[in-house]
Amino acid sequence: MVNETTRLSAQDWARAALKAMADGGLAAVAVEPLARTLGVTKGSFYAHYRNRDELIEAALAEWVRTHGEGGLAEFAAIADPARRLRELLTTVVRSVQPLAPSVHLSLLGDRNDPRVGAAIREVNRARLELMTRTYRELGLPPARAAHRARIAYAAILGLLHLAQTDEDPPGSAALSNEATTLFLPS
Structure with a gap:
């Protein structure tokens, strides 16, 4: 206080x-x-x-600043795309806390408010662009890179959603290892 x-x-x-x-x-x-x-x-x-x-x-501007492009700057600066993706996925998965409130998920209920809709779109755009760029740098063709980014991002949001009700989730280290294995192109 x-x-x-x-x-x-x-x-x-x-x-x-x-x-x-x-x-x-x-x-x-x-x-x-x-x-x-x-x-x-x-x-x-x-x-x-x-x-x-x-x-x-x-x-909302603060949320966009800290969770959109500005919040991703440290990851965007990583030159090696495989390392960038691994660090991004590890950081995101490890930050998901059981039963923790989420601005992103809570705002979805207010997505019809134009201010909220614009903020969510901006955060989603920044995240998807970084992930798509990363997959392209890893050698995926543009359309496939965009699809892979969308699926990986959906999985991240899904973990966030599950954390809202899951009192005893699997350990974050195991989840981040699995995410990295699953979403890094082979």
Whole structure:
């Protein structure tokens, strides 16, 4: 909890809104409960945002920044495509935590909101482009690389979905080894 004398940034509020979204979608983003969670008054909110919609837009922009192209930059910089894919799959699979809330999955319930739909499309686009490029660099023809990327990404989202209800999943090391074996072209 933040001390009342601590000044929160707009980004602090956006990150708190993202956590709320992970727990309950757009409906969970409300100023007063967020202020209580952050340990401040709602006046702190109004120092950064005019209204809830601005906060939602900032939170979605933060999610796109950290989970889209910007969040993938370290992987995109890996020159060897096999190593890039292995590290990407290992990192993603190991980050999936049992029963952990997910911004991505929670936002799907609000996908008809134009802001949410655009954010999901942008994150999906960045991830699929990186994976498709990687498969192309591994020697797959363009159409096959795009299909392989889509299937691998669907598997990742499926693991994320399973983690929402699976209290006793297989170990992440075993899953990441299996993912690497399954999705690296032979």
